[in-house]
Amino acid sequence: MFKQFVYDIGTKVYFGPIDKSSLGQEITRYGHKLFFIYQGDFIKQLGIYDLVISAGKEYGFEIVEFTKIQPNPRHSDVQEGIDLCRQEQCDVILVAGGGSAIDSAKAIASGVLIDAPIWDVVLGKYPVENSLPLLTISTVSATGSEMNFGAIISNLETKDKLGLRKPSQRPKATFLNPEYTYSVPQFQTACGSADILCHTLETYFSSDNCMFMLDTFMEGLVRTVIQYAPIAYTQPDNYEARANLMWAAPWAINDFLRYDKENNWTMHPIEHEISAYYDITHGLGLAIIMPRYLRHIIDEKSLKRFRNLGINAFGLSCENDDITLAEKTIEAIEAFCYEQLHLESHLSSLGIDNRYFDEMAAKLASDHGYFTSGYRKLSKQDIVQILNECL
Amino acid sequence: MFKQFVYDIGTKVYFGPIDKSSLGQEITRYGHKLFFIYQGDFIKQLGIYDLVISAGKEYGFEIVEFTKIQPNPRHSDVQEGIDLCRQEQCDVILVAGGGSAIDSAKAIASGVLIDAPIWDVVLGKYPVENSLPLLTISTVSATGSEMNFGAIISNLETKDKLGLRKPSQRPKATFLNPEYTYSVPQFQTACGSADILCHTLETYFSSDNCMFMLDTFMEGLVRTVIQYAPIAYTQPDNYEARANLMWAAPWAINDFLRYDKENNWTMHPIEHEISAYYDITHGLGLAIIMPRYLRHIIDEKSLKRFRNLGINAFGLSCENDDITLAEKTIEAIEAFCYEQLHLESHLSSLGIDNRYFDEMAAKLASDHGYFTSGYRKLSKQDIVQILNECL
Structure with missing residues (x-):
């Protein structure tokens, strides 16, 4: 319900x-x-x-x-x-x-x-x-x-x-x-596209029980971004690519997709901690966090969502078992961000080390040592672990 | 563009x-x-x-x-x-x-x-x-x-x-x-669902060149209707099914999906002729027209759209060739309307014969013998043929 x-x-x-x-x-x-x-x-x-x-x-x-x-x-x-x-x-x-x-x-x-x-x-x-x-x-x-x-x-x-x-x-x-947007530099095109993808996935993984119709729209947004961001990256004046990204961006986050569910975002709060400390580009931070966070939340309940995402958005075969589908979906996101859009894949490449991770995690885990407003309850240790995996 | x-x-x-x-x-x-x-x-x-x-x-x-x-x-x-x-x-x-x-x-x-x-x-x-x-x-x-x-x-x-x-x-x-909507009778649930499906397909087949993002949303609406209409049909008080249909209905036709294209509808104008003469239920008329009309418009340009629709909305294998995919997609629509929703599949079953078909077709083909405001230019003879196939 x-x-x-x-x-x-x-x-x-x-x-x-x-x-x-x-x-x-x-x-x-x-x-x-x-x-x-x-x-x-x-x-x-x-x-x-x-x-x-x-x-x-x-x-x-x-x-x-x-x-x-x-x-x-x-x-x-x-x-x-x-x-x-x-x-x-x-x-x-x-x-x-x-x-x-x-x-x-x-x-x-x-x-x-x-x-x-x-x-x-x-x-x-x-x-x-x-x-x-x-x-x-x-x-x-x-x-x-x-x-x-x-x-x-x-x-x-x-x-x-x-x-x-x-x-x-x-x-x-x-x-x-x-x-x-023709003149948006490649790096910003890549970061912006990672941001749109992440908004969609935050909402997709906001709840285990969402309205199917909105799931299909989110899968459609993911398909749109992974289809057109690489085109916009290599052909900056491709109108079709720029138009699809430009119309996808607001719909990924104008509230339509999340009216039926709690607003349980996790990757953005984590990224906001990083960019509050290091002032890195938001979309780049998200691109680094996304696969680490998604691997962290693979569990019995989320497997069904990974399965649908993998098949319907990334075109993976339904013959894969659930765990394989989850892993392949995350690998597809990595390939999209780091290979197709050439974004850095590690925080260490941006000159960031782990010295503030404990402080950041403590800020997030403000509910008696836990971050409780996201898709999954995360302990301070969980957050530090995710951050360490981003290094 | x-x-x-x-x-x-x-x-x-x-x-x-x-x-x-x-x-x-x-x-x-x-x-x-x-x-x-x-x-x-x-x-x-x-x-x-x-x-x-x-x-x-x-x-x-x-x-x-x-x-x-x-x-x-x-x-x-x-x-x-x-x-x-x-x-x-x-x-x-x-x-x-x-x-x-x-x-x-x-x-x-x-x-x-x-x-x-x-x-x-x-x-x-x-x-x-x-x-x-x-x-x-x-x-x-x-x-x-x-x-x-x-x-x-x-x-x-x-x-x-x-x-x-x-x-x-x-x-x-x-x-x-x-x-x-729990108390909506089975027949009306079926007709309403056929109507939502048809609105989506009218828009999907309004142009050969649409914004990909909106295509994915339309494919999502089709998935939603074919998934939940049969559930609502057999379990009238299934909230999830009724909610998905209730939210899909306005989005199929609130203009969002067709802002990027001409409004080239065809099935509705044909059905409006039938129900103007015979006062049949709108959604039932559409259910009868849909497969006949769709078969009629299979051509080199539309095959790509049928392919996407078949794969992304009806879950057909991409290993099918284009013609097979178009035919299987239309068969899936027939199975949905006539088997799952138990709607009549022929106008003759509703007591309609061909006596006014010529008159109806002439009204539609008002542009020098052609219907020119739809997805494909149809001659008066084309329309009579589609109507005859509905008998």
Whole structure:
């Protein structure tokens, strides 16, 4: 029996080349003074900057720019954005960029309406009921932040990387132009694809008893990523590959697939510990953790899910026994990440050693020595072991 | 290359047992005087009627009831509904029932705002810009009308069955309680499942070049229907089966799967001719047409789609050659409809003969003797041949 759920995903998505009138109409539907967040020269090179400025002139909205965005977005930068947005009294936000930019924009959209330091908001000390209306132009197929309401914010001082998930942060409209992703470098294409795959697998392995229909969609997303990520990697301007990845990214994590189950993610919390300490690229961290974690959770209950995943997503023969299918499925994920997408397969190659593993594991195993909010209850020792296997 | 599209599906879905406060809040979010459309005693037996009345008392909205709904909803009944709704100055509509009730409610929601006979509105003589806000409680897993903006209305005088598709008709909120479908009779469960399958296949065979990700989702929907319809047929109170069918129904036809392609449906237009003449159950007509039509469209281009469908949705071996895979896929659909769901396999068993086939085909082949809006251009003779094969 599935639990009750409320499906509520109202983001309007414009897919394909952006039409200036659609952009102008969506912005002026929500406000008159735009807080325009973007990161990097590539937003100008892609023509997005000029498009927004031009829409502003034509549709008569003012524009305040903010560009202080870094990968693994910092609470201190977000605070600066909030202060500027509030001071300028902007009433609608547009963000152009990848997951870090969009996550920053979400935290700004919420923080600007609350008279408190943003890190306290992230820590849950203040309720978030409303956020400024947010529009996004996504330029990377990865985090799926463009269609969900989650943001991940890092505090480098406390080495914390925490989620701020508020329904009011879900973008009102999102513009997805696959051509904008042609210039995403190979490494980022690989990391983004590993991220999409991992989002899907986190949800797939969130419960042992899910709605079959959603299982089939998740298997379809895995098929999509493993089919098209290698093509996008070697042929960066392949529209079909970029379009499939760009539409798969939000659906892997816009909540649709997990409404029928608990949100028991494990790989992301582990990766967030690593990147909070070492500031590595999120998708790369996930690619390293995925196979180690999946091997760790092979048990009598999960074998059925591995079996379905192996057969339906990776095309493995149903004549394999369950254990073999689980192992071959994990090997297929390794081949995808490390051979086809050429991602590093070991944390040690990134200059990471085990000195903080105990500290990271202790943070995760905060429930009397256990991590209890994931698919399987993990002890602190389990987590240290998984981390050691990643070395 | 896919065409540009705008994804815009804002229907909020409450899945599971209905909570009176959610119902009351959704209704009063949109209006104060409710036009409550329902069909048949079973709405009272299911407790839906009492729930709505009780919500009205608690949340302070007035209720006007309308119950004149028939299968293959008639324009004359819809007109009565419009007149009453207008006279009573209702400002929000709630419909409880299956596709016929929901389609009627959509036409009423639009017609009440236009000072013209509803059949002229269906014929496109008047633009539909707005509709009264519509909420639905679906009691049958079939047409998917609960999450899309289409309505099919019949005119028995002119023997026409036409679509009224207006974005403003998309329900604002939909309540899906799988338990309400426990009492759906076997025949209706079978017809509804055939309908879901056919919606998926219409879209799957709308184009030879679709977005792979959406193909995988459609294959997943087919897997879901063929897995759970036979279970729901034999175990009417199997929650897992009813829930999967209930969530599959709207996704098969809420537009998500066809945003990347033309809307080139063929089986539905043919079935609408049959049921306009003979008033048979829509899903039964589709079940009879499906295999005949699919055999008719086997060609060099479609073989690739049949191959993917056979392997990924019906679990056929990839070692079969393309022609064999297409034939086995169609045989699997026949076995599903006629053996597992015990639906009639021939129009002649329903007392239908060929006397109007020429007239029906002529109506469809209205473009200089051809039906040109489908997946394949069909001549009038092609359509007569398909109909004859259905006999």
